[in-house]
Amino acid sequence: MFADRTKIIIRSGKGGDGHCSFRRELYVANGGPDGGDGGKGGDLVFEVDEGLNTLMNYRHKRKFSAGDGEEGGKRRCHGKSGEDLVLKVPPGTVIRELKSGKVIADMSGDNKRQIVLKGGKGGLGNQHFATATMQVPKYAQPGKPAMELEVLLELKVIADVGLVGFPNVGKSTLLSRVTNAEPKIANYHFTTLNPNLGVVDLDDSKGFVMADIPGLIEGASEGAGLGHEFLRHIERTKMMIHVVDVAGTEGRDPVDDIYKINTELASYNKDLANRPQVIAANKMDLMYPEADSLDRLKAEFEPKGIPVFAISGVSGQGLAELLYYVSRQLEQMDSEPVVFAQEYFPEDELIYEELPYTVTVEEGVYVVEGPKIEKMLGYTNLDSEKGFAFFQRFLKEGGILDELEQKGITEGDTVKMYGLQFDYYK
DSSP, rough: OOOEEEEEEOOOOOOOOOOOOOOOOOOOOTTBOOOOOOOOOOOEEEEEOTTOOOGGSSSSEEEEEOOOOOOOOOOOOOOOOOOOOEEEEOOTEEETTTOOOOOOEOTTTTTOEEEEEOOOOOOOOOOGOOSSSOOOOOOOOOOOOEEEEEEOOOOOOOEEEEEEOOOSHHHHHHHHSSSSSSOOOSSTOOOOOOOOEEEEEETTEEEEEEHHHHHHOTTGGTTOTTTTHHGGGGOSSHHHHHHTTTTTTTTTOOHHHHHHHHHHHHOHHHHTTTEEOOOOOOOOOOOOTTTTHHHHHHHHHHTTTTOEEEEOOTTTTTTTHHHHHHHHHHHHHHSSSOOOOOOHHHHHHOOOOOOOEEEEEEEEEEEEOHHHHHHHHHHHTTTTTHHHHHHHHHHHHTTHHHHHHHOOOOOOEEEEETEEEOOOOO
């Protein structure tokens, strides 16, 4: 099975907690704090593997996690960092945030390796919190939490030229004739269920990569048949060859086919219909001498700037002219591959795990409690300007100020957080 789309859950490593301990040695009275720092959590990394061509490795396992950082130790020992997790994907894989559909990374072109989720920073040990007024800090900083995200992996083939057309018009035969590809070929609909790639080599001209995109049907842009699965592979192509059965062996009208194909392309992605096109009028070897379908194709589309080439994938008629024309057109285009820009930045958009807390009112005093708040107060120096600013930001971003206002707090009311008590003012 060709796997070109799958959903997985990825998670970076949690930072290790800082350690709280004190120096204990013979003849050393009142040894100071010596708790070590926690290790950094592992990063979640995507890396291109040129030997892969499907996403099959991610069809049967859904969750992937990097290693957590270890807790710091006594005697200022630093915790071990968590191991990075490297996920191998084929070139052309696009990683999207599942809910929004925004692009996180496009593993194409020069982008061979990208850190998608960074591991949490390790917490500081209590050795860092000793001050002249607090020489025995009995707290350490917790490690930063891991980041977790559900993503959609989509494989969009990287080809310069895409062959498009209705089923059984001869795309696979054409690809096998002009490239080193070996697609399955038979005389029935939907023979090709997988995109096939081949390299076109030309004498005295630059070669290019051609992709045989599985046959379209009407309604493909709306997901009919395997429409979306097929159409996504055309998005990177710089140019398209519309292959039509000019002999009408199945009773289809080639002029009508071109219009229907362009309608499906425009419905799926308007930019696709505006890319350079060329028509390959295939199966000339089967056309009756009196048939006028080739003349009708030329009269209809060449005035619109879409050239028509009469070819036969079986006999080879007209193939050289078609391929050299395509090569010349590609040379005039940007040589860089089509790469999708990053739209979703996990570090900016992901909110670390919510801070658990409770807000209660006891005899007119607003009491805020919770393990995260207790830890935060432990490693924040409220006597310094920087520490107080951090405290204010913590109250705002954690939603605590909003919660207090919902409880009816007004200016001058008292707020109590463990050993800290203050009057509330906006």
